[in-house]
Amino acid sequence: MKQSITLGKVTKFMGLGFLSTLKALFTGKLEKEDFIKFLRKIVVPLASILLFIGLWHLGAKTLYDREANFKIEKALEDQGPEAAEVMRACIASGDLSCQPNTLPAPAQVWESYKSLLRDHNIISADKAAFKEKTAALNAKRISEGRAPIVYTGRPSFIDQIVMSLKTVFAGFLLALVIAIPIGILIGLSPTLKSAFNWFIQIFKPVSPVVWYLLVFMIVKTVLIDSTEDSSFVISFISVGLCSMWATLVNTAMGVSSVDKDYINVAKVLKLGPFQKVFKVILPSSLPLIFTGLKITLSVAWMVLIAIELLAQSPGLGLFVWEEFQNGANDSNSKIIVAMFVIGIIGFLLDRLMLTIQNTVSFNKNEGL
Amino acid sequence: MNTVLKNRSLLDISDNGLFPPSNVMLDLKHLKKVYPTPKGDYVVLEDLNLQIMKEEFVTIIGHSGCGKTTMLSMIAGLNKISGGNISVLGSHIKGPGPDRGVIFQAPSLMPWMTSLQNVLLGVNQVFPHATKAQRNDIAKYYLQKVGLEDAFHKKASDLSQGMQQRVGIARAFAIKPKVLLLDEPFGMLDSLTRGELQDTLIEIWNKEKITAVMITHDVDEAIFLADRVVMMTSGPKAKIGDILEIDFQRPRTRKTVLEHDDYYKYRKHLIDFLEH
Known part of the structure; x- marks a missing residue:
């Protein structure tokens, strides 16, 4: 009567059944009949994710080029060929001041993700330092019945x-x-x-x-x-x-x-x-x-x-x-x-x- | 039981209203059921009279749609009475109540409860002053009686149809009703399971002798289980067409019933009625 709880059951219960297929793949227990199932459940989604990222990359590149060309032409119209050359060089150099503002490419998004995480680590460290610094003071304030100082940073x-x-x-x-x-x-x-x-x-x-x-x-x-x-x-x-x-x-x-x-x-x-x-x-x-x-x-x-x-x-x-x-x-x-x-x-x-x-x-x- | 049968054989049993009142458990008088429709009233039952004795097992047979189920659910109190009255031990019924246990066509168990919890649902209601252990014992006793001693803690949804209906039988008997109403309880089962459940039902009934009214489509089932088989005419305005006394000894076994000389006589009687 007693049912054992296995990883497979838990993941299936949560609607994440494909995880057990993945496990079967790594432990070498995959039967031949399961191969098609494996293709459908793992390989096809992975392929479509890659396709999505590829299309996104191409689309972002097209938009980037369009925006860049527009910027250069505008510079040409407004300020003449010299300014256009400067603009072209500026864009090519990757200088932040003149980058076209459009849909970012996947790589840029990934970079931003990492920078957000770094930012989080810095802020967390900041907070911990602040807490340490104010610990004694806050204990005193609380004992005096006053509100403790709290971190008000970003x-x-x-x-x-x-x-x-x-x-x-x-x-x-x-x-x-x-x-x-x-x-x-x-x-x-x-x-x-x-x-x-x-x-x-x-x-x-x-x-x-x-x-x-x-x-x-x-x-x-x-x-x-x-x-x-x-x-x-x-x-x-x-x-x-x-x-x-x-x-x-x-x-x-x-x-x-x-x-x-x-x-x-x-x-x-x-x-x-x-x-x-x-x-x-x-x-x-x-x-x-x-x-x-x-x-x-x-x-x-x-x-x-x-x-x-x-x-x-x-x-x-x-x-x-x-x-x-x-x-x-x-x-x-x-x-x-x-x-x-x-x-x-x-x-x-x-x-x-x-x-x-x-x-x-x-x-x-x-x-x- | 035998004394009741003897008393009864002294009287003309084919007519209603002739039993000594003290022996009558369930009394249907001039019962009428009308469903209003846009085209006027549809009369399902009209002037239906039937008396059922204490400790009697009555089966009701008739064509589909003749109003058998309507009649049974009126006795159960689940369907309003349009005219006439129904009394249990001399007092008119008012709505449903645990004095009339029902075994439904579908097992109607709460699928999220175990079989024990399903039986306890009724037992707790009927024996509120018993201790928890006593109520558990009652529920377990009846589950054992229907052969489910290994399935107390199984979810109802995990049981087979036949097993679910066994729980239904245990639930109905466990509340110790005065009258047991069975609405084609085995109609949805395959014939093997049906036979097994008939045996279970009659075994537990032989011990408890609860007055029972059972609807069935199955002629053999009607004869095997009943003291009397009530035949209903086809609707609209259905009423009692004929009543057949089954004079087999109890406790019965399927073998003795099938080998009895009168069996085919009874069977022919019922089939002749149904074919007309």
């Missing part, structure tokens, strides 16, 4: 990722806390459903920007006395309100469409309302609730960027916006780095939800 890229994750989880939890109970109530009672339906239908399609503005209006007034920075509060509430609708609708649908047989069993056994909800209705609607939660989390992550940007709340969204405003030479490639980071984190969040779903739900892998 956050690194990694710090901003962490901030974004915090915001998205706070927003997600808010969505969960609001949407699931209301969804259950609406699903259980047709009366409540018709009472709330117009509300859902009208507010569901509202854009994140408008939600942000609404939350801003309210939170600004509520926190009028507070000296704290309210941008985090505003952004996580906005994220929660934008993203909760999928969970609300799915929960209501799951609860109202429980298999009639289960309801009949509950009726025959005369289960009380509490037992009926927790032993029959909720477990049987879990798969749909989780489908909703998965959509909610991915929507939350998607709108987060826009909302952080508007709220000036530290995080990846603000990072992207600041880099765009900054217009430095490597800004464009940093934006692309952020794009990949956002995408990969979004993917990992989705897998995380799938793993949780498979753990608690009785319908294995239905959500794939």
Whole structure:
């Protein structure tokens, strides 16, 4: 009866089954029949990634040349052939002051990624030094009942990722806390459903920007006395309100469409309302609730960027916006780095939800 | 049981309302079921009268769509009564309740629970004052009776159809209902499994003697299990067409039933009714 937990099972459970194929390849256990499967699962995606990078490189090069030619011609028109020659030489030398500003090539993006990591290490070291320096002073300040001195330097890229994750989880939890109970109530009672339906239908399609503005209006007034920075509060509430609708609708649908047989069993056994909800209705609607939660989390992550940007709340969204405003030479490639980071984190969040779903739900892998 | 049968044989059993009231477990009087449709009312059952005795096993047979299931779910309290009444031990039923256990056509187990949890769901409800250990014992006892002593902690979704229906039987018996209602419980099973489950059912029923009403399509099943086979006329406005008394000794085995001289007589009677 006891099931052993193997790497293969765990990865398959998380929807990362291709990892076990990879393992089989390295341990030499791959059967001949599996070879085609291996090709399809590993080689084809790798090839398409390489193709993608190649096309990107070519595209970026074309755009670069176009921008460079434009710059040289402009110099020729405005200042004559000498200036054009200077410009050509400047561009060829790789001088940062005259580089064409366009879509960065993959290599540039990789460089930016490494420089962001270096930057993070420097800032971390800085922070640690600051902490060490102020440790004694802060201990004294705390004992005197005063607020400790905190590090106010620029956050690194990694710090901003962490901030974004915090915001998205706070927003997600808010969505969960609001949407699931209301969804259950609406699903259980047709009366409540018709009472709330117009509300859902009208507010569901509202854009994140408008939600942000609404939350801003309210939170600004509520926190009028507070000296704290309210941008985090505003952004996580906005994220929660934008993203909760999928969970609300799915929960209501799951609860109202429980298999009639289960309801009949509950009726025959005369289960009380509490037992009926927790032993029959909720477990049987879990798969749909989780489908909703998965959509909610991915929507939350998607709108987060826009909302952080508007709220000036530290995080990846603000990072992207600041880099765009900054217009430095490597800004464009940093934006692309952020794009990949956002995408990969979004993917990992989705897998995380799938793993949780498979753990608690009785319908294995239905959500794939 | 034998005394009941003897008492009964003194009376004319083909008519309703002639049993001594103290022996009647389930009483259907002038039962009517109407479904409103855009084209006017559709009368499924009309003026249906049936009395079922204590410790009696009745099977109901009839063509598909004649209203057998409607009647059974009305007895269970899951379907509203349009006219007439149903009483259990003399008192009218009001909605569903654990005094009438139901074994559904689909096993209807909660797939996220183990077989033990599924049985306990009912047991906890019916014996709220028993200790946890006692309730566990009751659930385990009935699971053993249906041959699932090795599957207490298996998820219902991991069991075969036949095993799931065994849990369904255990769940129904474990709440010690006054009446057991079975809606074609073996209809979805292959014939081998069906035979096994009939044996299991009749074995546990022989011990408990819970008044049972079972719908079936299967003539042999109807004869093998029943004290009386109730034949329903085809709908609309279905009612009781005929009642056949099965006079085999209990406990029965399939072999003795099949070898009994009257078996083919009963079988012919039922088939003649169904073919008209």
